[in-house]
Amino acid sequence: MTIDRGRLAARLAEEEQRFREAHPRSRALYERAAHSLLGGVPMHWMVRWAGGFPVFVAEGEGAHLTDVDGHRYLDLCLGDTGAMTGHTPAATVEAVRAQAGRGFTFMLPTEDAVWVGEELARRFGLPFWQFALTATDANRFAIRLAREITGRRLIAVFNWCYHGTVDETFAVLCDGRTVTRDGNLGAPVDPALTTRVVEFNDVAALEAALAHGDVACVLAEPALTNVGIVHPEPGFHDALRAVTRRTGTLLIIDETHTICAGPGGYTRAHALEPDMLTVGKPIGGGVPGAAYGFSEAVAARVRARSRLDTADTGGIGGTLAANALATAAMRATLQHVLTEASYARTIPLAERFAAGVEQVIREESLPWIVKRLGCRAEYWFSPVAPRNGAEAAAAVDPELERYMHLAALNRGILLTPFHNMALFAPAVTDADVDRHTAVFRESVAALR
């Protein structure tokens, strides 16, 4: 089947109308919010939800959330990974309740911080850790330290990467040149001055970008997840590690999304050996918390350049970073929630999702494919797997995506906005996954 664009536009209009009619309370809140919140939303990106306005949440529990109009959704977005554990994981809630009675923030460490540092070391194989509140900050701080200890100013990233609102990473390749990413608001400096962008899976380009010995670090997701899932080709990580070592460039692996691959992320699952590692989003069960870790060698170089009298103005850390509440949440989540047993449940759910969607794609002879990484899966409107960011970005079909998302939303399933991604919390059941397959089948059939 090929997609008839006229039919698609008509179906999308029907879904938009259905959405508006079914969400009067969300709509009223959105209209009220227009008077106090920029764009009617508390966070800029929320304007991008399919439907014209976001649903306002009443509550979430496990793999479901309920909106203010009383609709209950199977949540396969999970706060774009922030709630990968499912909403209100019992152990995290209990730890947060207990800590709430003992104080939220002191700018002093608690014993939980030591436990979390030890656990992160055990999981990711890097011995030393610092905490931040968001993965964005963890990346910013890691980049600073990389620059400091190498004495180099540039960083390298992969084309169409996303690592949070980190200025240096808002860059893409255009005709082989590094240019600012479309929509990069008020860029403090032209990213061409700070960043070399390389295509994922392109070893020759990586060699060329690092050959001058002026790049402090490569900041990389081990598999791209933010322009759809793009897996590394066999040997790519070996080459990445070899060339970074040879050129004295530090390798920072960002596991914020790829922690979907297992308890120690992609790094542990594939025996990677980064110099630094950053992680955020789900490690506090949804309570803001993030961390960045270092190898022994990096830690020694940082120590050699740290001064006591300027420790508070070095550009890393923050008043609320490592606060007692976040740290208690991270401990409980790592100890009891984001465990081997959890992945043993969620990875087969993602496999079942992929198999169901693939079955429909076959039935309908659609030129689409499905990709999976751990407990995350995603369908592509493309017959072949993109090898890099440029190919992935070229495969995006915004109108079709909007339709698929809204059709799912109108039938009680929330997908991650901005791409076709589904993430699985342990509370999801096989029946939930099969329900998604049925909705996917119905949405596609309506385009026939």
Ligand SMILES: Cc1ncc(COP(=O)(O)O)c(C=O)c1O
């Ligand atoms: C790989 C990766 N790193 C970092 C971030 C930033 O996370 P946060 O927005 O929580 O700071 C994201 C957000 O999507 C991400 O996907």
